[in-house]
Amino acid sequence: MSPLEARIRALQARIHRACEAADRDPRGVELLPVSKFQDPSLIRAASLLGFQRFGENYVQSGARKAEGAPDLDFLLIGPLQRNKARLALKAFQEILTVDRVELALRLRQIAREEGLAKPIWIQLDLWGEATKAGGCSAAELPEVLAALDGDPALPLQGFMAIPPPGDAAAFAALAHLRQEYQQRLGTSLKLSMGMSGDLEAALGAGSDQVRIGTAFFGERP
Numbered sequence: 001m002s003p004l005e006a007r008i009r010a011l012q013a014r015i016h017r018a019c020e021a022a023d024r025d026p027r028g029v030e031l032l033p034v035s036k037f038q039d040p041s042l043i044r045a046a047s048l049l050g051f052q053r054f055g056e057n058y059v060q061s062g063a064r065k066a067e068g069a070p071d072l073d074f075l076l077i078g079p080l081q082r083n084k085a086r087l088a089l090k091a092f093q094e095i096l097t098v099d100r101v102e103l104a105l106r107l108r109q110i111a112r113e114e115g116l117a118k119p120i121w122i123q124l125d126l127w128g129e130a131t132k133a134g135g136c137s138a139a140e141l142p143e144v145l146a147a148l149d150g151d152p153a154l155p156l157q158g159f160m161a162i163p164p165p166g167d168a169a170a171f172a173a174l175a176h177l178r179q180e181y182q183q184r185l186g187t188s189l190k191l192s193m194g195m196s197g198d199l200e201a202a203l204g205a206g207s208d209q210v211r212i213g214t215a216f217f218g219e220r221p
């Protein structure tokens, strides 16, 4: 067994245990490998082990990887600047980091111009400047939703977040907000939260997608 396969098996065992502890069906959880800084050959190796979707943080390098592997799907999980919105919308299968009105409006405009439809997620930051990785506050969320206005070209999948490490209450706060907005919008929303170090806590709180870099691919080069 390759080191990659061994890491993936260990990871899947962790996810199974966490789901068992939370009385959840592990089939309802997506393991999204995060391939930032990883060589395309490693992504290809992961695809041969059954993975089809990969998270990338940077628009340009992610777009290059997507171009080199048109049979795979790449999801943008890093911050998006307005001037890279067109490239991002074309190259990525989903964008998880929609976090402000101007970006939402820009993406809608580009989707219309290009005749594209791509699922998107709203990135939340309920912790202020602590994480500095982008995300809108709970107070800003209604404005971002209003800017998206249920546009069928950008179907909303749910909320993505990177809570501060070790903040046990953070996942519960996100789960609460998800609940609230499912009721308000009358639709189901997913939660993308949990990384290599905290996937158990995230799954315990109801995460639908864990984004895993180091525990999947090993240390980043």
Ligand SMILES: *Cc1c(COP(=O)(O)O)cnc(C)c1O
Pocket (backbone or CB within 6 Å): 034, 036, 057, 077, 078, 162, 195, 196, 197, 211, 212, 213, 214, 215
């Ligand atoms: C890098 C990254 C991950 C994966 O982090 P690991 O700790 O290596 O699992 C997940 N989500 C985002 C947004 C990231 O930037």
